Amino acid sequence: MLKTTERKSFLYNPIKLTPPQILAILFGVLIIFGGFLLKLPIATEKGISWVDAFFTAISAATVTGLVTLDPGSTYTLFGEIVILFLIQVGGLGIMSFAVLVVIMLGKQIGIKQRLIMQEALNQPSIGGVIRLVRNLFIFSIVIEAIAVFLLSLRWVPDLGFSKGVYYSIFHTIAAYNNAGFGLWPDNLTRYVGDPVVNLVITMLIIMGGLGFTVIVDLWIAKEWRNLSLHSRVMILGTIIVNVIAITLFYLFEQNNPETLGALSESDKLWAAYFQGISPRTAGFNTVNIGALEDGSVLLTILLMFIGAGSTSTGGGIKLTTFLVIVFAVITFLKGKNETIMMKRTIRNAIIFRALAISTISILFVFLGAVLLTLTEDSPFLPVLFEVVSAFGTVGLTMGLTFELSFLGKLIIMFIMFFGKLGPLTMAFSLARPAKENIRYPDGDVFTG
Amino acid sequence: MLKTTERKSFLYNPIKLTPPQILAILFGVLIIFGGFLLKLPIATEKGISWVDAFFTAISAATVTGLVTLDPGSTYTLFGEIVILFLIQVGGLGIMSFAVLVVIMLGKQIGIKQRLIMQEALNQPSIGGVIRLVRNLFIFSIVIEAIAVFLLSLRWVPDLGFSKGVYYSIFHTIAAYNNAGFGLWPDNLTRYVGDPVVNLVITMLIIMGGLGFTVIVDLWIAKEWRNLSLHSRVMILGTIIVNVIAITLFYLFEQNNPETLGALSESDKLWAAYFQGISPRTAGFNTVNIGALEDGSVLLTILLMFIGAGSTSTGGGIKLTTFLVIVFAVITFLKGKNETIMMKRTIRNAIIFRALAISTISILFVFLGAVLLTLTEDSPFLPVLFEVVSAFGTVGLTMGLTFELSFLGKLIIMFIMFFGKLGPLTMAFSLARPAKENIRYPDGDVFTG
Ligand SMILES: [K+]
Ligand SMILES: [K+]
Numbered sequence: 001m002l003k004t005t006e007r008k009s010f011l012y013n014p015i016k017l018t019p020p021q022i023l024a025i026l027f028g029v030l031i032i033f034g035g036f037l038l039k040l041p042i043a044t045e046k047g048i049s050w051v052d053a054f055f056t057a058i059s060a061a062t063v064t065g066l067v068t069l070d071p072g073s074t075y076t077l078f079g080e081i082v083i084l085f086l087i088q089v090g091g092l093g094i095m096s097f098a099v100l101v102v103i104m105l106g107k108q109i110g111i112k113q114r115l116i117m118q119e120a121l122n123q124p125s126i127g128g129v130i131r132l133v134r135n136l137f138i139f140s141i142v143i144e145a146i147a148v149f150l151l152s153l154r155w156v157p158d159l160g161f162s163k164g165v166y167y168s169i170f171h172t173i174a175a176y177n178n179a180g181f182g183l184w185p186d187n188l189t190r191y192v193g194d195p196v197v198n199l200v201i202t203m204l205i206i207m208g209g210l211g212f213t214v215i216v217d218l219w220i221a222k223e224w225r226n227l228s229l230h231s232r233v234m235i236l237g238t239i240i241v242n243v244i245a246i247t248l249f250y251l252f253e254q255n256n257p258e259t260l261g262a263l264s265e266s267d268k269l270w271a272a273y274f275q276g277i278s279p280r281t282a283g284f285n286t287v288n289i290g291a292l293e294d295g296s297v298l299l300t301i302l303l304m305f306i307g308a309g310s311t312s313t314g315g316g317i318k319l320t321t322f323l324v325i326v327f328a329v330i331t332f333l334k335g336k337n338e339t340i341m342m343k344r345t346i347r348n349a350i351i352f353r354a355l356a357i358s359t360i361s362i363l364f365v366f367l368g369a370v371l372l373t374l375t376e377d378s379p380f381l382p383v384l385f386e387v388v389s390a391f392g393t394v395g396l397t398m399g400l401t402f403e404l405s406f407l408g409k410l411i412i413m414f415i416m417f418f419g420k421l422g423p424l425t426m427a428f429s430l431a432r433p434a435k436e437n438i439r440y441p442d443g444d445v446f447t448g
Numbered sequence: 449m450l451k452t453t454e455r456k457s458f459l460y461n462p463i464k465l466t467p468p469q470i471l472a473i474l475f476g477v478l479i480i481f482g483g484f485l486l487k488l489p490i491a492t493e494k495g496i497s498w499v500d501a502f503f504t505a506i507s508a509a510t511v512t513g514l515v516t517l518d519p520g521s522t523y524t525l526f527g528e529i530v531i532l533f534l535i536q537v538g539g540l541g542i543m544s545f546a547v548l549v550v551i552m553l554g555k556q557i558g559i560k561q562r563l564i565m566q567e568a569l570n571q572p573s574i575g576g577v578i579r580l581v582r583n584l585f586i587f588s589i590v591i592e593a594i595a596v597f598l599l600s601l602r603w604v605p606d607l608g609f610s611k612g613v614y615y616s617i618f619h620t621i622a623a624y625n626n627a628g629f630g631l632w633p634d635n636l637t638r639y640v641g642d643p644v645v646n647l648v649i650t651m652l653i654i655m656g657g658l659g660f661t662v663i664v665d666l667w668i669a670k671e672w673r674n675l676s677l678h679s680r681v682m683i684l685g686t687i688i689v690n691v692i693a694i695t696l697f698y699l700f701e702q703n704n705p706e707t708l709g710a711l712s713e714s715d716k717l718w719a720a721y722f723q724g725i726s727p728r729t730a731g732f733n734t735v736n737i738g739a740l741e742d743g744s745v746l747l748t749i750l751l752m753f754i755g756a757g758s759t760s761t762g763g764g765i766k767l768t769t770f771l772v773i774v775f776a777v778i779t780f781l782k783g784k785n786e787t788i789m790m791k792r793t794i795r796n797a798i799i800f801r802a803l804a805i806s807t808i809s810i811l812f813v814f815l816g817a818v819l820l821t822l823t824e825d826s827p828f829l830p831v832l833f834e835v836v837s838a839f840g841t842v843g844l845t846m847g848l849t850f851e852l853s854f855l856g857k858l859i860i861m862f863i864m865f866f867g868k869l870g871p872l873t874m875a876f877s878l879a880r881p882a883k884e885n886i887r888y889p890d891g892d893v894f895t896g
Contacts (some may be wrong), residue, residue, distance in 0.1 A: 252822075294821035294828055302814065325807055332804040348796060355803055356780040359773055362810075366750065373742035374700075380742055381828035 024421055027090070031057050031417075034086045043079035051409050058413045060086035062420035063313050065180025065283035065395020066386075066412065068404060072183040083181060084173055090420070091177030091208075091313040092136065136212050139219075140176065143207060147172040147200050154196045175204035178314040180283020180395030188274075192286040193267035198274050205282040206242075210234055211309030229344045230320065234309045236342075237319050241306070246276030248299055258291035279303035281314035283395025290382075290399040297381055297398070304392040305365070315393035315419050317361050324354040365391050368415050375407040376400065390415040472869055475538070479505045479865075482534045491527035499857050506861045508534035510868035511761050513628025513731035513843020514834075516850060516857060520631040531629060532621055538868070539625030539656075539761040540584065584660050587667075588624065591655060595620040595648050602644045623652035626762040628731020628843030636722075640734040641715035646722050653730040654690075658682055659757030677792045678768065682757045685767050689754070694724030696747050706739035727751035729762035731843025738830075738847040745829055745846070752840040753813070763841035763867050765809050772802040813839050816863050823855040824848065838863040 034057035037043060039050060052068050059066050060083045071083065148168045156164030167183055174181045182188060191197040207215065217231040224232070250272035253260040260268045274286045279300045292300070307316010323341070328351045331339040339346040368387040369380075376383060382398040389396050390412045404412060482505035485491060487498060500516050507514050508531045519531065596616045604612030615631055622629045630636060639645035655663065665679040672680070698720035701708040708716045722734045727748045740748070755764010771789070776799045779787040787794040816835040817828075824831060830846040837844050838860045852860060 294831075295818050297828075298814065298818045298821065325803070328800065329804045329807045332800050351800075351803075352776065352780050355773070355799075356777045359777045366746065370743050370746050373746065379827055379829070380745075380832075383742075384828075 027061065027417070027421065030086065030089060031061050034061055034082060037082045038075070038079055040078075042076060043082060044075055045073070048074065051406060055409050055413055056083065057086060058416050059395070060179070060181065061090035062315075062393045062416045063087055063091045063177045063179040064315075064390060064393040064416045064420075065174070065182075066390060066397060066401045066416070067181070068401055068409060070185045071181055072185060080170065080183070084170060087177050087179045087181065088173055091179060092140065135216055135219075139212075139215060143204070144172050144176055147176065147204050150196060150200045154191075154194065171201065172204060175201045175282060175284065176208045176313075178205060178208050178282045178308060178312070178393075180278075182284065186288075188284050188286045189288065192263065192274070193270050195270070198270050198286070201282075201284060202274060202277045205277055205284070206238065209280060209282070209308035209312050209314045210238060211312035214309060229342060230310075232342055233320055233323060237323050238309075241280070241303075241319065242277050245279070245299065245303055246272050249276045249296055252293050252296040252299065253287075256291065256293055259287040259293075259296075275300075279394060279396060280319070281307045281316050281392045281394045283389070283393075285396060289385075289396050292398075294381065297385060300396065301385055301388050304388045304394045304396065305361070307392045307394075315391070317357050321354045321357050324351060325358060328354070361391065364415075364418065368411065371411050372408060375405050375411065376403075378403070386412065387415060391419040393419050475509065475865070475869065478534065478537060479509050482509055482530060485530045486523070486527055488526075490524060491530060492523055493521070496522065499854060503857050503861055504531065505534060506864050507843070508627065508629065509538035510763075510841045510864045511535055511539045511625045511627040512763075512838060512841040512864045512868075513622070513630075514838060514845060514849045514860065514864070515629070516852060518633045519629055520633060528618065528631070532618060535625050535627040535629065536621055539627060540588065583664055583667075587660075587663060591652070592620050592624055595624065595652050598644060598648045602639075602642065619649065620652060623649045623730060623732065624656045624761075626653060626656050626730045626756060626760070626841075630732065634736075636732050636734045637736065640711065640722070641718050643718070646718050646734070649730075649732060650722060650725045653725055653732070654686065657728060657730070657756035657760050657762045658686060659760035662757060677790060678758075680790055681768055681771060685771050686757075689728070689751075689767065690725055693727070693747065693751055694720050697724045697744055700741050700744040700747065701735075704739065704741055707735040707741075707744075723748075727842060727844060728767070729755045729764050729840045729842040731837070731841075733844060737833075737844050740846075742829065745833060748844065749833055749836045752836045752842045752844065753809070755840045755842075763839070765805050769802045769805050772799060773806060776802070809839065812863075812866065816859065819859050820856060823853050823859060824851075826851070834860065835863060839867040841867050 031054070035050075035054035038056055039048070039053040041047065043053075048069060055066075055068050056071070058064075071080065075083065148165070151168035151172060152165050155167050158164065159167060170181075170183055171188075173179070180187075184190060188197060188201065211234060213228075214231045214234050217228055221227045221231070227235075250260070250268065253272065253275075254268060255261050260271055263271060271287050274284070275296075278284050280303045289297075289300075305316055306322045307318055308314025310318050310320060324339070324346060327341050327346065328339045331337075339351060365384075365387055368391065369384050372383045372387055373380065378400055382400045385396070385398050386400045388394070393416060401412070479502070483498075483502035486504055487496070487501040489495065491501075496517060503514075503516050504519070506512075519528065523531065596613070599616035599620060600613050603615050606612065607615060618629075618631055619636075621627070628635075632638060636645060636649065659682060661676075662679045662682050665676055669675045669679070675683075698708070698716065701720065701723075702716060703709050708719050711719060719735050722732075723744075726732050728751045737748075753764055754770045755766050756762025758766050758768060772787070772794060775789050775794065776787045779785075787799060813832075813835055816839065817832050820831045820835055821828065826848055830848045833844070833846050834848045836842070841864060849860070
């Protein structure tokens with residue numbers, strides 16, 4: 001978050017773009033680049049329309065995973081590699097990627113780049129941003145290499161060496177970036193009870209979803225009490241939310257013959273485990289999302305809306321935003337003045353930020369759902385599901401993506417783009433900083 | 449809102465009930481009393497089940513208007529008068545009613561009764577509460593008398609003298625209390641284009657929905673600039689929200705053959721006018737709610753959730769709560785520190801209160817919708833509509849109320865009860881005031 005005075009220091013920026021605006025433009029360039037590549041004849045088996053090419057490009061660059069066409073059978077190897085490239089660049093962030101390139105070229109990083117980085121990584125201070133980015137890349141590559149090795153143990157025997165390794169690489173990058181793209185038409189449903197696939201994919205999802213700062217913090221702090229408040233809240237919050245989600249998913253679906261009901265007892269547990277973790281905001285699935293009970297669908301919508309961690313590749317309002325609001329409400333109900341999380345006082349500015357993010361997000365999702373009900377001839381729940389999935393860059397669908405009208409595709413494309421850049425970033429770039437020093441007297445309104 | 453110290457002064461209250469708890473108990477007594485009366489053989493034409501009797505009692509006492517049976521054909525005149533009685537007592541508030549009785553008996557009002565009143569009327573101070581209640585009754589009776597006269601002009605010619613006057617009285621009380629009960633099986637659909645019915649009913653709805661303090665303020669202040677901030681926000685907010693709702697409703701429904709599409713141009717305008725005003729939180733309808741486009745349904749859900757004004761007979765999170773949040777978010781996006789509404793600073797305590805009310809309400813509605821999807825075999829949108837309608841004590845339905853299962857009826861009954869007592873009141877009575885004087889250092893979490 002940048003203050004007005006900092007923004008004003010961009011004197012060498014002739015058209016005075018704010019960091020969020022620059023981010024949006026860079027994302028736009030990446031998407032246009034990717035869309036054109038995917039439209040090339042060598043990218044697809046039979047050719048696709050412009051809107052489908054750009055839909056895929058936005059979905060990949062925003063690490064969402066919603067697809068209007070089955071990627072595995074639509075795209076050639078070249079097309080799939082374009083998608084992987086968009087996922088990796090989009091996931092780690094254009095900004096951190098740009099800084100990496102600069103570092104590798106041995107150039108100095110200027111204040112402007114650092115400010116853009118700060119916005120991209122949501123870091124409270126400029127210092128340490130460069131080191132953060134360097135560590136980010138090293139750590140990511142190590143994690144991904146381990147995952148590729150483990151998945152190959154399963155998929156090389158199933159698919160042969162080259163295809164097995166390639167599938168392991170593809171799904172590792174997709175999972176670590178919470179991108180939800182799969183090469184099988186049924187996503188990962190065929191591995192519903194497979195311990196290796198379940199554990200490796202969910203570990204990648206969780207690690208990618210915690211947010212890079214948490215991982216780095218874990219690395220440096222070594223002990224729980226040395227961790228930052230943010231890291232401790234993220235780790236405990238992730239565990240608690242996942243356990244609740246897995247339990248509820250199991251309870252809601254255990255007797256549904258189209259999902260868990262048909263599985264063995266151990267497969268049921270694996271399926272509930274996977275589907276409890278994936279909605280925030282990975283987007284992989286091992287059961288048919290379109291066949292879920294309404295209760296599970298609503299639970300999934302809530303999880304998709306909450307999303308992953310700040311500085312992660314995931315979307316949503318972010319787990320910390322949700323928890324800050326929960327704690328602020330509890331504080332209010334207890335009649336206390338200060339919101340305490342793990343023996344730390346949360347400043348009002350943070351609570352207001354969380355309030356702003358949540359409110360804008362709810363209104364945005366609501367508006368998106370209204371628009372999509374006007375363009376699509378579908379029951380409401382799949383529409384709401386689709387909108388929240390796009391907003392949270394999740395990628396799960398009840399089946400609506402394949403049936404979207406032209407206008408519906410455009411709406412979902414816009415929601416994915418907005419969802420990735422973040423409600424707040426977008427809002428900041430739209431709102432003009434206004435000067436107002438008049439002090440008004442207090443006024444009372446009754447609420448509730 | 450009462451502070452802990454004030455609650456502790458109830459030394460003569462042996463079981464230490466808080467005012468919200470006393471309110472809940474009194475409401476419970478009213479409902480039980482009403483439920484038994486409606487179960488009496490003389491109350492119904494053919495007899496009804498216990499659950500339907502109590503469903504009607506809760507719906508009437510909470511001024512909701514959801515019905516599992518058509519009131520006009522199910523109840524005798526005695527039964528209908530019981531319903532009217534429950535609406536009037538519930539609408540004006542058990543507490544204000546109790547105080548009125550005490551005043552009429554010429555007795556002194558003690559501090560305890562005043563505190564309960566304060567909670568019921570949501571007044572910031574005890575002073576003036578008694579005068580407020582006395583004015584409330586005089587004003588209500590005058591307004592209702594005028595409305596009965598005007599409606600009789602329409603309904604006496606249509607229905608004959610005694611039935612016409614009776615229908616005028618019934619619908620006047622129902623509309624002024626935002627209760628949504630009608631004696632025709634199609635509610636007011638047959639008067640979709642009737643100017644007298646449209647104008648009288650909507651004026652009663654708006655007046656009842658502004659909240660009594662606003663009406664009294666208008667009476668006393670005489671000029672706009674003398675009005676309290678709360679009154680000005682409510683009046684302007686009501687006008688703006690209604691105009692937006694009417695416009696959107698017209699746009700969404702003008703070509704729907706099952707609603708506005710079949711009407712003449714002037715009837716279309718009346719229907720949009722009525723249906724834009726009624727959801728907050730009157731519950732009358734002049735078109736078939738079950739046939740609305742999804743966009744209008746979502747708009748109606750939002751309006752039902754927002755609800756009417758504080759100190760009104762309506763429900764929902766209240767218009768001021770919604771507006772405080774909107775203003776707080778805009779303030780944050782503009783990078784300012786203080787939320788200003790009409791040149792008055794809104795204190796943080798009020799913003800947190802609004803945040804708490806909204807968050808609890810959203811979670812409550814979400815939970816209610818999850819539960820109702822488990823008990824009912826219905827598409828999601830009618831379920832969500834039903835839950836929000838019950839929560840906001842609105843009374844509109846897409847048709848689900850008539851088909852509710854036994855468990856579904858119990859869920860909606862609970863939601864109406866909770867919705868009437870107010871998310872905050874309920875939460876206050878559940879939460880225990882805790883002592884905590886430890887001052888923790890500030891902590892940072894990243895949100896969004
Ligand atoms: K995703
Ligand atoms: K009502």
